Amino acid sequence: MTTNRPTVLILASDPAFSREIKANWPQEPTPHGDSPEFVVLDEGFSRDLKGSNFDLAIADASSVDRISSSAENSGPKKSKTDLDLPGSASHQRLNKRLNKQLRHSLAAAGKPAIVIHTDPSLDFYNIQGPVIDLRRESELWPAITGLLGREILRRVDAESRAREAERLGAAAQAEAALGRYMIEMRSNINNALTTVLGNAELLVYEAGMSATVQIQADAIRNMALRLHEVFQRFSSLEKELNVAAREPSKAHAAAAGR
Secondary structure (H helix, E strand, O other): OOOOOOOOEOOOOHHHHHHHHHOOOOOOOOOOOOOOEEEEOOOOOOOHHEEEHHHEEEHHHHHHHHHHHHHHHOOOOOOOOOHHHHOOOOHHHHHHHHHHHHHHHHHHHHOHHHHHHHOOOOOEEEEOOOEEEEEEEOHHHHHHHHHHHHHHHHHHHHHHHHHHHHHHHHHHHHHEEEEHHHHHHHHHHHHHHHHHHHHHHHOOOOOOOOOHHHHHHHHHHHHHHHHHHHHHHHHHHHHHHHHHHHHHHHHHHHHHHO
């Protein structure tokens, strides 16, 4: 039996980050009965994630810091000043721009995401649309991230089931409306069938009618009889459903009388 496992996308250039996430993911069964499938992307934090097939993204914002450092070091050679050092104004501007690209890419994907950051000036957590910023606190951050991720996947699964139930409910209401219409129109249809059947009988036994007309009249009569049988079966099915609907009420009343 196959299961529809949720997919967790890990964006990190540090292999230790993804190992910590996987190792500390809660082992309790997920809504699908299996642990999620982890997909690791170690580059391209500004890539377009829209349309990507994942249920939750977990990004290491400190990887952006390393990328910004690499971007600065790979640029044109220039004299070393305080502006080129990590933590300098130029470094912070580049870091801020890359972090903005990361969050924009995650938000545009329309999927829930957790961004792990190390900036002490930011709140411990912050929620902006589907993106949750979480500060990397001591050694507990992998466990906290795993618990938060599991609950997000549970919410995603519950919302998906709710949408499916809503779709099925709408389809059931449409079918019920059609059934009620057929019940309301049953007498009219039976009257019309009776008229068609009676006239077809008269044509079949009409003296002097050509063989072709009699064959056609006989076909009309047979089809009218078949339609009549269909509506007779429909009436029987309606009675069966009414009896089945009353059974739970009787069982509940009997249980209440004990």
